[in-house]
Amino acid sequence: MDRIESAPVPAAAECGQPEGDDALNRRQFLGAATRLGGLVLALSLPLPRTARARSNPASAELNAWLSIAPDDSITILVDRSEMGQGVFTALPMLLAEELEVSLDRVAIVAAPVGDAYFNAANGGQMTGTSNSVQDAWVKLRTAGAQARSMLIRAAAETWGVDAAACRARDGAVIGPSGARLSYGALAERAARLPVPQQVALKAPNEFRLIGRGLPRTDTPAKVDGSAVFGIDVRLPGMLYGTYAQCPVLGGWPESVDASAAQGMAGVHSVLTLDRGVLVLAEHYWQALAARKALRVHWNPGPNAHLDNAGIRALLARAADTDPGLVARSDGDVHSALRGAARTFSATYELPLLAHATMEPMNCTADVRADRCDLYVGTQAQQLSQAAAAVPAGLPPDRVAVHTTLLGGGFGRRLDIDFIPAAVAGSKAAGRPVQVIWTREDDMTHDTYRPPALERVSAGLDADGRLVAWQLHITSPSVTARVAPPVVGVDASVVEAAIDMPYDVPNLSITYTRQEIGIDLGYLRSVSHALNCFVIESFMDELAAASGRDPLEFRMRLLDKQPRHRRVLETAATLAGWGRNAPGRHQGLALMEGYSSKIAQIAEISFDAGKLRVHRIVCVVDCGRMVNPRIVESQIESGIVFGLTAALWGEVTIEGGAVKQNNFDGYRVLRANECPQIVVHLLASEEDPGGIGEVAVPPVAPAVANAIFAATGERLRTLPLGRFKPRGA
Amino acid sequence: MRIRLNDRMVEVDAAPDTPLLWVLRDHLNLRGTKFGCGRALCGACTVHLDGAAVRSCSVPLAAVGGRAVTTVEGLSANRRHAVQRAWIELDVPQCGYCQSGQIMSAAALLAANPAPSDADIDAAMAGNICRCGTYVRIRRAIHRAAELLRGGE
Ligand code: FES
Ligand code: FES
Numbered sequence: 100m101d102r103i104e105s106a107p108v109p110a111a112a113e114c115g116q117p118e119g120d121d122a123l124n125r126r127q128f129l130g131a132a133t134r135l136g137g138l139v140l141a142l143s144l145p146l147p148r149t150a151r152a153r154s155n156p157a158s159a160e161l162n163a164w165l166s167i168a169p170d171d172s173i174t175i176l177v178d179r180s181e182m183g184q185g186v187f188t189a190l191p192m193l194l195a196e197e198l199e200v201s202l203d204r205v206a207i208v209a210a211p212v213g214d215a216y217f218n219a220a221n222g223g224q225m226t227g228t229s230n231s232v233q234d235a236w237v238k239l240r241t242a243g244a245q246a247r248s249m250l251i252r253a254a255a256e257t258w259g260v261d262a263a264a265c266r267a268r269d270g271a272v273i274g275p276s277g278a279r280l281s282y283g284a285l286a287e288r289a290a291r292l293p294v295p296q297q298v299a300l301k302a303p304n305e306f307r308l309i310g311r312g313l314p315r316t317d318t319p320a321k322v323d324g325s326a327v328f329g330i331d332v333r334l335p336g337m338l339y340g341t342y343a344q345c346p347v348l349g350g351w352p353e354s355v356d357a358s359a360a361q362g363m364a365g366v367h368s369v370l371t372l373d374r375g376v377l378v379l380a381e382h383y384w385q386a387l388a389a390r391k392a393l394r395v396h397w398n399p400g401p402n403a404h405l406d407n408a409g410i411r412a413l414l415a416r417a418a419d420t421d422p423g424l425v426a427r428s429d430g431d432v433h434s435a436l437r438g439a440a441r442t443f444s445a446t447y448e449l450p451l452l453a454h455a456t457m458e459p460m461n462c463t464a465d466v467r468a469d470r471c472d473l474y475v476g477t478q479a480q481q482l483s484q485a486a487a488a489v490p491a492g493l494p495p496d497r498v499a500v501h502t503t504l505l506g507g508g509f510g511r512r513l514d515i516d517f518i519p520a521a522v523a524g525s526k527a528a529g530r531p532v533q534v535i536w537t538r539e540d541d542m543t544h545d546t547y548r549p550p551a552l553e554r555v556s557a558g559l560d561a562d563g564r565l566v567a568w569q570l571h572i573t574s575p576s577v578t579a580r581v582a583p584p585v586v587g588v589d590a591s592v593v594e595a596a597i598d599m600p601y602d603v604p605n606l607s608i609t610y611t612r613q614e615i616g617i618d619l620g621y622l623r624s625v626s627h628a629l630n631c632f633v634i635e636s637f638m639d640e641l642a643a644a645s646g647r648d649p650l651e652f653r654m655r656l657l658d659k660q661p662r663h664r665r666v667l668e669t670a671a672t673l674a675g676w677g678r679n680a681p682g683r684h685q686g687l688a689l690m691e692g693y694s695s696k697i698a699q700i701a702e703i704s705f706d707a708g709k710l711r712v713h714r715i716v717c718v719v720d721c722g723r724m725v726n727p728r729i730v731e732s733q734i735e736s737g738i739v740f741g742l743t744a745a746l747w748g749e750v751t752i753e754g755g756a757v758k759q760n761n762f763d764g765y766r767v768l769r770a771n772e773c774p775q776i777v778v779h780l781l782a783s784e785e786d787p788g789g790i791g792e793v794a795v796p797p798v799a800p801a802v803a804n805a806i807f808a809a810t811g812e813r814l815r816t817l818p819l820g821r822f823k824p825r826g827a
Numbered sequence: 828m829r830i831r832l833n834d835r836m837v838e839v840d841a842a843p844d845t846p847l848l849w850v851l852r853d854h855l856n857l858r859g860t861k862f863g864c865g866r867a868l869c870g871a872c873t874v875h876l877d878g879a880a881v882r883s884c885s886v887p888l889a890a891v892g893g894r895a896v897t898t899v900e901g902l903s904a905n906r907r908h909a910v911q912r913a914w915i916e917l918d919v920p921q922c923g924y925c926q927s928g929q930i931m932s933a934a935a936l937l938a939a940n941p942a943p944s945d946a947d948i949d950a951a952m953a954g955n956i957c958r959c960g961t962y963v964r965i966r967r968a969i970h971r972a973a974e975l976l977r978g979g980e
Pocket of ligand 2: 183457506507920921922923924925926956957958959960961
C-alpha cells in the first residue's frame, strides 16, 4: 500500500487560499473559521465527516459551537485548547447531552477567536486555571438545549403540530404520529428561528452522556500519527525557521555576521530581529546547520550577573524589609502568637521550574498584504492574535488564529513569545514560515515558574491546637507581567494559602512582590504548588512538635470541612495509614484548589540511601464529573508532573543563562521511575471542580513528609531528589 | 538516495547528514514521528530500523543503508496493530505528542518479547518521556496488547 502518497494531509494544507473576505471581524464566532477558507484544522479527529461538515456551504450554524449539515453531519467547535486534558471530549459531551446526539456522531474542531468564546474567569479566550468545564458547564448545556429546542420547533412547524408533542432523540426529532425528521433535514430551518431565551436543562438523572467514561474523541488520531500539532502544520511554499536568542535571558543581538550562513544549502535568508536572529531555509535541518554558522555578538542586557544565589538574596532581602500586602487576615495573629503556649517558625524556599512540554515551542505564520493566518498551539487565542498583529503590521481582526492540538501546555502556551518571529519571518519572506524552537531553545528561554521564599509561623495552645498561623510569601508576580496592572495582591500568588481549609482562628497571609529580572510564567497549578508545599510540610512539623499523628492533627482542624475530611479519611483507609510495611514510610498532604478537594499519601523507602517513591494514593472530590475516565487520567498525570517537580525540578541560572538545556540536565520522571498510582474519585453532586492541575501540588509535601517520617529530617527546599539521609 | 520505508522504496533528496527524523518529517511528509529533544533523550522520534526501536533524531540518513524503516504511519492500516488497539481501549494518550514514539517502542518490545514483565516494560520504555505522565496506562496497555497478540479479546 502506498503509505507515502496517502499519508494523512492535515487540513491546514488543504485550506487553500484565503478568500480575502474583509468582514473578518463580523460574525466573529463562526465566521472566521468558515470564511477563511473552510479551515478544518480539524485536528484530524478521525471522522471523514468533519471535513465535509465544515466545508459544506449548506451547513447551518445553530450557535457559536454547533453547525449541522444537510447530510446530518454535526460539528461542534471547542473554544478551549486541547492539550491533553480532554476538552475535545468533555466539552462536546456537555453540548451533545442536551442536543440528544451521541458523541461518536460529532466532528470536533477548534474554534477561532470570537467573543462568544471568552472565558470570563480567565479574562479572555484562554485555556487555563483548570476551569474549562466549570466555564462551560451551564453555557454549553444551554447551547445544546437551545439548539434542540429550535430543531424541535422547526420540525413541529414542518409538520404543523404542537412542538410540545415532539421530542428529540439521537439526532432526530420524532413527531406525535411517530414521524421522524433528522437534524440535517431541519437545521437550515431551525437556524432561522429565534434563539429561545428560556430552556430547561436536564436533571442529572436524565443524563445519557455526562458522568460516563466515554472514550476520548482525540485518541484514534493520537495512535496513528495523524493528529496535527503546531509542528505538523504544512503550507504550500512554507519555509522553516530556527530562532537564535541571547543565551543570557533578556539580552539581544548587537551585531550579526550571517555571511557564512547565507550561502549554505537551502538557506533562504537571515533576519535580525529585536530579540534574536531568525534563519529561514527550505528544510529545518538546513536552517539549524546555518544557525551554527552565524556569528552573533550578543548584548547580554541587565541580567549578565544573575544567578540563583543572587535571586535568593533578592527574595530574602525583600522578605526581611517589607511587611507585605495583606491577602487574608482573620482574628489577630500577632496577639495570638504572643499568647500561644508554643510557637514555631520556618522558612521554605521554592525553585524556578521549566515547563518542558514535549512539543517544543513553535508557530506557523502566513502573512499576506491584508491578512495573517496563524497556526499555533496556543492556550490564549486573543493574546496570540495581538502578538501577531504587531509584526504583521495589521489590525488584530485581520489575524486569524487556527489553534492546533498542543503537545503539552502546562501554562507555557499562555505565553506568546514564540509567535512574533514566525510572523516577522513570513512578512519579510513573503512565504509561510514555521519557526520551531529546539529543545535547547525551549528550555533555556522558558517563562519559568517563579521562585519563592515563604516564612511561616504558628502558635499552638496548651492543648496542642493550632491557634495562630502567619504566612509571608515573597515571590515575583507573573500576572503583573502578563496582565498588568495588578492592584494590590496578585491572587495567583496566594492561592491555596488563602483557601487553607484548616480552622485557625487567627490567620494572616501576606505577600511581598519581588521581581528577579527575568520573564516568568504560570506553570501547571501555579502557586498552589508552592503554597501547598509550605502549608502541608509545616502542618507536619506542627504535628510532630505536638507529638500527634499528622492525620489526627489535621482532622482536628477540619470540623467544618466535611468534604476535606472525607478525602483525607478515604485516602488514609486506602493507603493503610499507619500500617506501613517495615522499611516503608508514609507522608500525607491535603489541598483545596480549583473548587476540588484532594488528599495524597506517598509511600517511600530508602534503599542504600537512595530515595524511592513506591506508591501514591490519591483521593479526589471534584464535584460532579463529566467524564470520570478523563478525570482519572488527569489525576495520574498531575501526580507524575508533581513528582517530577518534587524530586528533580530546579532551573539554575549562571551569568544570566539557564544551565539545563535538555532532558539530561532537566530530569523528568520516566516510566521506570513511576510509582504505583492509586486514584480514587469520590462521587459528588456538587458543581464540577477543576481536575487538570489539582493533583500536582500535594505530591511534594506528601513525599517530604514521608522523608521526615523515615529520617526525622525536615526538607524545606525543593527538589527532594538530591537528599541523602545521614549516614547513608 | 533510496531508503526502504514502510514497505516501499522511496527516493530522498536530502543531505546525507540529515537526521532520519527530519527526512521523514520535512522531506517525506510523514509527521507522525515527532521532534522532542534531538539528542536521543526523549524517544518522541522513535521508529523501527529492521524492527528495532531507534531514535530517528540521532540516525543520519547516510546510516540507514538498506535497513527497513517503519514509522507509526506504517505500523498498521487502520490502527489494527495490537499496541494501537490497546492504546485506544485504555485511552492512553493525553496531549499525544509522545505517543507515536511510545507506541513504536512498545511494538518493538512486544515483537521481541511477547510476554514482557513490568521490569521488561520499564527497561524498554525508559527512553520514552511522557510529560503528561501516561506511564501507568502505558504499562497496562502493553500488557493488554500482549494479551491481544496472544489471541485474547
Ligand atoms: S527527539 Fe529523538 S529522542 Fe528526543
Ligand atoms: S501524552 Fe503528552 S507527552 Fe505523552
